[in-house]
Amino acid sequence: MTGPVVEDYVKVIYAHTEWQAEPITSTALAARLGLAASSVTEMVKKLSTQGLVSHEPYGAIELTRDGTALALRMVRRHRLIETWLVQHFAYSWDEVHDEAEILEHALSDRLLDAIDDELGRPARDPHGDPIPSRDGSIVRPDAVLLADAPAGGRVVRISDRNPALLRELESRGVVLDAIVRPGDLGAEALASIWVATA
Amino acid sequence: MTGPVVEDYVKVIYAHTEWQAEPITSTALAARLGLAASSVTEMVKKLSTQGLVSHEPYGAIELTRDGTALALRMVRRHRLIETWLVQHFAYSWDEVHDEAEILEHALSDRLLDAIDDELGRPARDPHGDPIPSRDGSIVRPDAVLLADAPAGGRVVRISDRNPALLRELESRGVVLDAIVRPGDLGAEALASIWVATA
DNA sequence: GCTAATATTTCGGTGTGCCGAAATTCGCGG
DNA sequence: CCGCGAATTTCGGCACACCGAAATATTAGC
Ligand SMILES: [Mn+2]
Ligand SMILES: [Mn+2]
Ligand SMILES: [Mn+2]
Ligand SMILES: [Mn+2]
Numbered sequence: 001m002t003g004p005v006v007e008d009y010v011k012v013i014y015a016h017t018e019w020q021a022e023p024i025t026s027t028a029l030a031a032r033l034g035l036a037a038s039s040v041t042e043m044v045k046k047l048s049t050q051g052l053v054s055h056e057p058y059g060a061i062e063l064t065r066d067g068t069a070l071a072l073r074m075v076r077r078h079r080l081i082e083t084w085l086v087q088h089f090a091y092s093w094d095e096v097h098d099e100a101e102i103l104e105h106a107l108s109d110r111l112l113d114a115i116d117d118e119l120g121r122p123a124r125d126p127h128g129d130p131i132p133s134r135d136g137s138i139v140r141p142d143a144v145l146l147a148d149a150p151a152g153g154r155v156v157r158i159s160d161r162n163p164a165l166l167r168e169l170e171s172r173g174v175v176l177d178a179i180v181r182p183g184d185l186g187a188e189a190l191a192s193i194w195v196a197t198a
Numbered sequence: 199m200t201g202p203v204v205e206d207y208v209k210v211i212y213a214h215t216e217w218q219a220e221p222i223t224s225t226a227l228a229a230r231l232g233l234a235a236s237s238v239t240e241m242v243k244k245l246s247t248q249g250l251v252s253h254e255p256y257g258a259i260e261l262t263r264d265g266t267a268l269a270l271r272m273v274r275r276h277r278l279i280e281t282w283l284v285q286h287f288a289y290s291w292d293e294v295h296d297e298a299e300i301l302e303h304a305l306s307d308r309l310l311d312a313i314d315d316e317l318g319r320p321a322r323d324p325h326g327d328p329i330p331s332r333d334g335s336i337v338r339p340d341a342v343l344l345a346d347a348p349a350g351g352r353v354v355r356i357s358d359r360n361p362a363l364l365r366e367l368e369s370r371g372v373v374l375d376a377i378v379r380p381g382d383l384g385a386e387a388l389a390s391i392w393v394a395t396a
Numbered sequence: 397g398c399t400a401a402t403a404t405t406t407c408g409g410t411g412t413g414c415c416g417a418a419a420t421t422c423g424c425g426g
Numbered sequence: 427c428c429g430c431g432a433a434t435t436t437c438g439g440c441a442c443a444c445c446g447a448a449a450t451a452t453t454a455g456c
Contacts, residue, residue, distance in 0.1 A: 036444075038444085040404095085309075105304070233415090241414090256435080
């Protein structure tokens with residue numbers, strides 16, 4: 001049906017609007033995928049033909065209903081696999097992303113669901129990202145960026161983009177559900193941590 | 199280094215000589231891979247350039263030392279994954295092949311070794327095929343095709359090529375280590391089962 | 397409003413792995 | 427040895443996903 005390439009495109013498009021509002025531009029999409037802008041323009045045209053994204057020339061890129069469904073399927077796969085690597089194989093939270101990036105395209109639905117059951121249907125992954133359910137519904141916790149929460153709060157989500165930062169934060173006790181204040185941390189951390197304000 | 203396509207070629211070339219003597223021809227290789235003969239000819243030429251295979255035009259195809267090492271690596275992956283699916287996820291022996299065919303290209307070495315440890319370093323897969331060790335050594339059990347063993351013997355290996363046959367055999371009690379006689383079984387079974395003669 | 401910087405698309409081209417058809421080589425029967 | 431059918435290779439071509447350079451559209455500064 002759709003291969004790994006299409007799966008990665010829609011996943012990145014989805015991820016961009018998950019914790020921020022603005023839809024993604026083709027330049028930003030190219031940067032995140034590590035591709036030339038021209039490659040992305042062409043691929044987005046194909047995705048549009050397939051009905052997965054809507055895009056007028058020079059405009060932003062948005063997922064259609066079908067595109068969102070596929071993206072949620074991939075997000076579920078990615079996050080379940082990350083969770084499984086941590087829980088079952090004692091990976092640390094900074095080591096799981098690359099492996100999940102590959103396995104998300106390879107496991108059968110049957111195996112993925114078996115893993116989901118074995119884990120007890122977890123609601124969030126090691127970084128606090130919510131895991132879509134089998135039918136594609138997802139509950140995004142209420143949270144604000146630590147940079148925008150002067151009083152701090154309980155850690156709800158940490159971006160898994162920078163493994164080095166994850167290692168440093170863990171060593172300083174900044175893990176899911178810990179209480180943090182913005183004054184304790186550097187600029188990159190402030191822009192990577194989401195907190196629930198009491 | 200090498201992608202899934204190369205991995206599948208060397209794996210099939212290796213598998214052909216594992217339980218029989220003759221090296222594989224390009225026509226047979228094409229048939230097993232489900233490809234046109236012309237595609238195989240061209241790919242074999244590339245494998246030869248990469249030093250994985252030796253092949254003079256119109257001759258048979260044989261793995262070099264490097265090619266054998268890569269093939270053993272893939273065979274180990276395939277068989278460990280099959281074993282894991284059966285032991286850990288209760289797949290039956292006729293269901294594991296297709297999933298392993300994909301996962302063998304996707305798991306990291308780290309994850310594969312973790313699975314190997316979890317399984318207790320199994321020596322054979324669900325079909326009795328020996329699993330190469332981490333360093334690439336493999337012990338092929340002494341066995342003869344049931345068709346060539348008039349007195350029968352203990353089942354040591356059953357080809358996993360035909361899932362329907364596997365299901366039928368299991369329902370009739372023909373599993374690894376069972377004692378069978380050739381008279382009890384049909385022609386295809388006789389050509390799929392290897393036995394150790396007491 | 398105009399212009400210059402920037403974002404985006406278009407265009408010609410590449411590498412990989414595949415195909416069918418045509419050409420070549422092999423090997424067997426006589 | 428010769429010729430014929432089967433195996434194998436060669437050849438032109440295709441789909442996919444990518445690239446850099448050039449063209450074009452947008453936007454921001456003035
Ligand atoms: Mn991740
Ligand atoms: Mn994550
Ligand atoms: Mn198999
Ligand atoms: Mn097997």
